Amino acid sequence: xxxxxxxxxxxTDVQSIFNEATRSKIxxxxxxxxxxxxxxxxxxxxxxxxxxxxxxxxxxxGQDYPRATGAEGDNISYTQAxxxxxxxxxxxxxxxxxxxxxxxxxxxxxxxxxxxxxxSLADVxxxxxxxxxxxxxxxTTSGAGPDAASLFASTHDFGGASADTFTNIISDGxxxxxxxxxxxxxxxxxxxxxxxxxxxxxxxxxxDTLVFGPDLADLATRxxxxxxxxxxxxxxxxMFVKSxxxxxxxxxxxxxxxxxxxxxxxxxxxxxxKVKESLKIxxxxxxxxxxxEEIHSNKDWDYVLNYFYxxxxxxxxxxxxxxxxxx
Amino acid sequence: MGQPNWAKLEAEGRCKRIGIPxxxxxxxxxxxxxxxxxxxxxxxxxxEAYQSELEEQAKTGKKxxxxxxxxxxxxxxxxxxxKLTPDISKATLIIEITxxxxxxxxxxxxxxxxxxxxxxxxxxxxxxxxxxxxxxxxAKEEKKDEPTKPIFADKLEAEAQEKVDALDxxxxxxxxxxxxxxxxxxx
Numbered sequence: 169x170x171x172x173x174x175x176x177x178x179x180t181d182v183q184s185i186f187n188e189a190t191r192s193k194i195x196x197x198x199x200x201x202x203x204x205x206x207x208x209x210x211x212x213x214x215x216x217x218x219x220x221x222x223x224x225x226x227x228x229x230g231q232d233y234p235r236a237t238g239a240e241g242d243n244i245s246y247t248q249a250x251x252x253x254x255x256x257x258x259x260x261x262x263x264x265x266x267x268x269x270x271x272x273x274x275x276x277x278x279x280x281x282x283x284x285x286x287x288s289l290a291d292v293x294x295x296x297x298x299x300x301x302x303x304x305x306x307x308t309t310s311g312a313g314p315d316a317a318s319l320f321a322s323t324h325d326f327g328g329a330s331a332d333t334f335t336n337i338i339s340d341g342x343x344x345x346x347x348x349x350x351x352x353x354x355x356x357x358x359x360x361x362x363x364x365x366x367x368x369x370x371x372x373x374x375x376d377t378l379v380f381g382p383d384l385a386d387l388a389t390r391x392x393x394x395x396x397x398x399x400x401x402x403x404x405x406x407m408f409v410k411s412x413x414x415x416x417x418x419x420x421x422x423x424x425x426x427x428x429x430x431x432x433x434x435x436x437x438x439x440x441x442k443v444k445e446s447l448k449i450x451x452x453x454x455x456x457x458x459x460x461e462e463i464h465s466n467k468d469w470d471y472v473l474n475y476f477y478x479x480x481x482x483x484x485x486x487x488x489x490x491x492x493x494x495x
Numbered sequence: 496m497g498q499p500n501w502a503k504l505e506a507e508g509r510c511k512r513i514g515i516p517x518x519x520x521x522x523x524x525x526x527x528x529x530x531x532x533x534x535x536x537x538x539x540x541x542x543e544a545y546q547s548e549l550e551e552q553a554k555t556g557k558k559x560x561x562x563x564x565x566x567x568x569x570x571x572x573x574x575x576x577x578k579l580t581p582d583i584s585k586a587t588l589i590i591e592i593t594x595x596x597x598x599x600x601x602x603x604x605x606x607x608x609x610x611x612x613x614x615x616x617x618x619x620x621x622x623x624x625x626x627x628x629x630x631x632x633x634a635k636e637e638k639k640d641e642p643t644k645p646i647f648a649d650k651l652e653a654e655a656q657e658k659v660d661a662l663d664x665x666x667x668x669x670x671x672x673x674x675x676x677x678x679x680x681x682x
Contacts, residue, residue, distance in 0.1 A: 215497075244497040292496075298586075299516045305496075310496045313549030316504045316516040323519075323526040328507050333526045448497075 170262035175469070178257065178270075179459045184456040185271050191277035191447060197282065198419040199289030202379070202481075204444030208452050212249050214485060216449065217241035217314055217483045219329045219366035237365050240315035241327030244480060248452045251284070251305065253277060255457065259467045272444030274457070274471075281455045281473055289449060290421035292479055293379075294431045296320040296489050313481035314333025319446075320489040330366035338437065338490035345490045348384050348435045350391045350398075350409060356437050356488050357412050363485065373486055375437040377415040379420035383432040415440060432494025442486040451474035506584045508532030533561030536586065560589045568592060 170178055221238035246376070246482065255277050287304040292338040295301035295311050296319035302340050303309040309319050315325050322344070337344050339359075341354035360373035380388045392413040396403040424430050455475040504510040506510060508525075509532075511517055517535070519523065524530045524540040539545050560568065568588040572579055575595040583591075 171611060243500050245500075246497045312499050313497070313518050314499050316501070316510040317522065317588065318516075321519070323522040325509065325526065328509070355598050478496070 170257075171282075174290055175459075178469075179471075181267075182255075182257070182270065182274050182459075185274040186473070189275045190282065190455065193279055193282035197286045198379075199286045199421070200449070202417070202443060203289055203292075203447045203449040204482075206448070206450050207454075208248075209451045211452070213246045213450055213478070214243055215246065215314075215482060216243045216478070217327055217452050219326055220369065220371070222367075235402055236256060239326070239329035241329050241366070241483070243283075244314040244482070246448065246450055246478040246480040248476045248478050249307075249452070250474065250476050251281070252472060253281070253467070255473050257293055257469040257471065257472040262469070265399065272294070276472055278455070278457070281475065284426075285420050285455070285475075285477070287426045287480060289447075290419060291426045292319065292447065293436060293487075293489065294422065294425045294429075294434060297491060301425075302427050309420055313484050315484075317484075319487075320491075321484075324484055326366035330368070332364070332366070334363070336484050336488045338435075338488045343494045345493045345495055347433060347492045347494065348380065348391070350406075351480055352490065353378065353391060353409055353413065353437070357374060357409075359488070360439065369443055373439045373442065374412070375439055375488060376413060377417060377438050377440045377443075378413050379422070379436040379438065380416040381432055381434065382418065382420055383423065384435055385418050388418075388435070392416060413437075431491070434490065435492065436487060436489045440485040445482045446484050446486040448480045448482055450478050450480070452478075457478075502582075502584065505586050508536075511536060512586065533542075533589075537561070560592055 174403070217240075219239040219241050221236055223234050223237035225234050227233055255274055257270055260266065284304055291301070291303050292311075295303075299310065299312045299316070300312050301309055301319045311319075313319055313324075315327060316326055320337050322337050323333045324336060324436075325331075325333050335344075338346065338352055338356050340346040340349060341355045346352040356375050360375040363371055363373045365371040378388055378392060390398065392409055393416075394406050395410070397406045422434055423432055453474070453476040455473060458472045460470050460472070499510075501510060501513040502513050504512050509517075511521065520540050524535050525532050528540075528542055530539060530542070530545045534545055535546060539548055555609050565585040565588065568585060569579065569583070571596070572583075572588050575592060577591045579596060581586075598647075626668070
């Protein structure tokens with residue numbers, strides 16, 4: 169029997185189960201690898217986008233160095249939201265020493281929490297064509313970025329720093345939102361290399377990572393890792409795509425949204441060195457398991473798993489998306 | 496999720512209203528067709544519609560509110576009695592002024608409509624009175640031409656006839672009685 173005097177020991181055990189489950193979950197979470205994961209102590213974080221800080225000039229001997237100039241773009245605020253659940257260790261579990269059951273409850277709920285976090289990040293991409301959507305928690309969520317457009321839009325602007333616009337919807341040169349193909353990958357890489365900033369200067373973006381769900385995994389791997397171009401007249405070499413696409417990310421959660429809408433045809437490309445400027449997640453409190461502060465009248469020990477975080481968009485140029493609808 | 500700076504976006508014409516982003520069609524109208532955002536806010540998203548709006552303005556010679564500067568609109572709103580703070584955006588000023596002017600116009604229209612309704616009713620009544628007077632006059636004129644009859648003439652006539660009929664019955668009964676008595680005598 170687990171007695172009241174055993175509470176500190178049980179708490180240590182429960183937290184170690186939680187830590188173990190968390191460790192193995194985080195290792196497989198693609199979302200946390202793609203998004204810019206930061207800690208914060210603020211309820212509301214403000215992010216300002218700057219376009220092309222510059223002003224470097226040739227300086228004569230004795231001349232004052234010029235001040236840096238920059239074009240201020242949009243700003244966006246990320247507000248923390250709280251999520252949580254009780255993890256009960258019931259009287260029955262304690263009375264009959266049901267350690268297996270306790271382990272199972274803690275592990276399941278911990279995994280569920282991290283699954284929700286990961287799906288909520290996948291939902292940012294999968295609902296990237298809408299300015300509002302229902303997230304995995306069932307909450308109506310804003311999908312608007314700093315320029316009030318959805319993550320993927322054909323007319324993103326530079327926040328007033330320029331009259332120019334850019335698209336981050338993948339095209340194969342003919343259609344927008346093409347199904348996954350080599351032509352579309354080549355075109356996307358090309359678009360990135362020619363990207364111009366708010367001042368009209370070339371600031372290449374290297375879309376070096378291909379992200380896809382399970383249904384596109386085989387095709388994506390063949391297109392990007394083959395030595396030769398499949399079905400080409402003389403089996404041309406595939407060196408350009410093979411050398412440019414350095415990372416393949418199979419993200420299982422891209423198969424469907426948190427609300428169960430099938431999204432198997434969605435695929436994305438991003439610049440692995442810059443994507444964190446486009447996609448952000450800020451934890452005020454990472455998921456943790458806290459011991460109960462009081463014993464309830466039913467004598468259950470309710471541990472609490474809770475976390476605070478916010479998801480948000482930044483400058484969207486560093487990721488390109490296609491929903492595979494060819495429209 | 497993140498919230499963009501809606502006030503900035505609205506002031507710069509980069510969203511429809513605070514909390515309402517442009518649709519894809521509206522964004523393309525602004526960024527590709529280069530239609531001014533004030534017109535897109537009024538639902539104009541094609542070049543044809545924009546052209547016809549400009550032609551209409553040229554015809555009427557009236558400058559729409561969206562063509563005024565924010566400061567001009569601010570003064571206009573103050574004159575209309577709108578309570579303002581310096582933070583108000585041009586889009587909100589246009590809504591307020593349109594609303595105020597609309598309400599004034601609506602009140603004037605309502606007053607006009609009520610007056611018109613009263614006038615119609617008064618006209619109808621006057622017509623009715625005239626018609627009635629005409630009918631009375633006509634009736635009087637028709638009665639003037641008819642021969643005058645003594646009062647209760649019909650009644651008297653009926654009574655007289657009844658009496659006559661009654662007299663006849665008596666006469667007949669008398670004759671019958673006489674005949675009967677004659678017959679008895681003959682026997």
